[in-house]
Amino acid sequence: xxxxxxxxxxxxxxxxxxxxxxxxxxxxxxxxxxxxxxxxxxxxxxxxxxxxxxxxxxxxxxxxxxxxxxxxxxxxxxxxxxxxxxxxxxxxxxxxxxxxxxxxxxxxxxxxxxxxxxxxxxxxxxxxxxxxxxxxxxxxxxxxxxxxxxxxxxxxxxxxxxxxxxxxxxxxxxxxxxxxxxxxxxxxxxxxxxxxxxxxxxxxxxxxxxxxxxxxxxxxxxxxxxxxxxxxxxxxxxxxxxxxxxxxxxxxxxxxxxxxxxxxxxxxxxxxxxxxxxxxxxxxxxxxxxxxxxxxxxxxxxxxxxxxxxxxxxxxxxxxxxxxxxxxxxxxxxxxxxxxxxxxxxxxxxxxxxxxxxxxxxxxxxxxxxxxxxxxxxxxxxxxxxxxxxxxxxxxxxxxxxxxxxxxxxxxxxxxxxxxxxxxxxxxxxxxxxxxxxxxxxxxxxxxxxxxxxxxxxxxxxxxxxxxxx
Numbered sequence: 466x467x468x469x470x471x472x473x474x475x476x477x478x479x480x481x482x483x484x485x486x487x488x489x490x491x492x493x494x495x496x497x498x499x500x501x502x503x504x505x506x507x508x509x510x511x512x513x514x515x516x517x518x519x520x521x522x523x524x525x526x527x528x529x530x531x532x533x534x535x536x537x538x539x540x541x542x543x544x545x546x547x548x549x550x551x552x553x554x555x556x557x558x559x560x561x562x563x564x565x566x567x568x569x570x571x572x573x574x575x576x577x578x579x580x581x582x583x584x585x586x587x588x589x590x591x592x593x594x595x596x597x598x599x600x601x602x603x604x605x606x607x608x609x610x611x612x613x614x615x616x617x618x619x620x621x622x623x624x625x626x627x628x629x630x631x632x633x634x635x636x637x638x639x640x641x642x643x644x645x646x647x648x649x650x651x652x653x654x655x656x657x658x659x660x661x662x663x664x665x666x667x668x669x670x671x672x673x674x675x676x677x678x679x680x681x682x683x684x685x686x687x688x689x690x691x692x693x694x695x696x697x698x699x700x701x702x703x704x705x706x707x708x709x710x711x712x713x714x715x716x717x718x719x720x721x722x723x724x725x726x727x728x729x730x731x732x733x734x735x736x737x738x739x740x741x742x743x744x745x746x747x748x749x750x751x752x753x754x755x756x757x758x759x760x761x762x763x764x765x766x767x768x769x770x771x772x773x774x775x776x777x778x779x780x781x782x783x784x785x786x787x788x789x790x791x792x793x794x795x796x797x798x799x800x801x802x803x804x805x806x807x808x809x810x811x812x813x814x815x816x817x818x819x820x821x822x823x824x825x826x827x828x829x830x831x832x833x834x835x836x837x838x839x840x841x842x843x844x845x846x847x848x849x850x851x852x853x854x855x856x857x858x859x860x861x862x863x864x865x866x867x868x869x870x871x872x873x874x875x876x877x878x879x880x881x882x883x884x885x886x887x888x889x890x891x892x893x894x895x896x897x898x899x900x901x902x903x904x905x906x907x908x909x910x911x912x913x914x915x916x917x918x919x920x921x922x923x924x925x926x927x928x929x930x931x932x933x934x935x
Contacts, residue, residue: 492579557580612637624675642659643658741843747844790849795819
């Protein structure tokens, strides 16, 4: 464990304590300013701070239980915010119950609400500042983790591509160790053979080793693990196919025999019902709010180019059922059939001037909320694919069929991670399956927020999105 990691884990504790006290102080003075009858000011600030000190161990304990002091945590900022909301809400409930049981009646109910709201803002702000300092230091290599991959394969290539795509400053991958020093089959930087692991750990001051070669002999794996333990290096590995399956199983006994059963996905049962209710509400509201814009777009479509306003195309949804997916037409009429091209490219001449604007702002996707409302699609899920490609992908990717256990989505986990358009289908499928097996309402909220952020960024940064449908 790097000393810098321990330092930032330690510094969070006094920062949180300071932020909680600041929340009580700010709430007190805000309540004073809003007080109509000045008698409230007779109750001193010290009296309020005394309760904050009583509550402090409980509050800090709740923050700790929510994993916010985990030294090796890589939670996103939105996940931290969610856990802060949970911790602060629980702490305030405990405070209210204490006041009720002790029959303390001088506390203003309004100040409790202010304290709860302000504590969320101050705790989040404190952690945001700490995170910004960490990001700043990472630019200069302080706190960065040096990594070596073991295995010259597509998994290693995917890890390197992923970190490069996000320009990750937290990890620096020096290269790959292989069974021999031969040239890489996947254009990766080969540092040497596995037998040189000790030397490479010392040479590059390695912090983490990731084993991606699942075919390596057990004796070699044990030797790698021992070497990592000897040099205080974190050992990680990519599980093989069977191990991945066992992550989604439950065990039971039939007589004296243990039996393993594949667990149902979270979107079975009540999860599906809850998601459907939210889809209907959101789709209805969006269609109502954007109806004037849809009318304007429809009129502009008719004025600027010939052809239908709505372009409908077949897609494959849940249980491999076909449905008609709707979008505002952004290409010249019948241009797809004339050119026999099904993927758009940068500066595609088939796109109309209005279509360029619609695509850049993603307004051409609004009619898909009708698909969501009638139940063909969901707000979040794997992006739908054309029937002509589904059979091809199912033959090439054994787990592709799992995408059809849920409804296709307007946005998805793969898309917000940069996997859209002309990107690896296998990588997209991995992200889609992860979403399906780990679904939660919070996961959907996170994806929607990230989608909105990306849309705003792409719109104002002028980026062009490559799409799989016209």
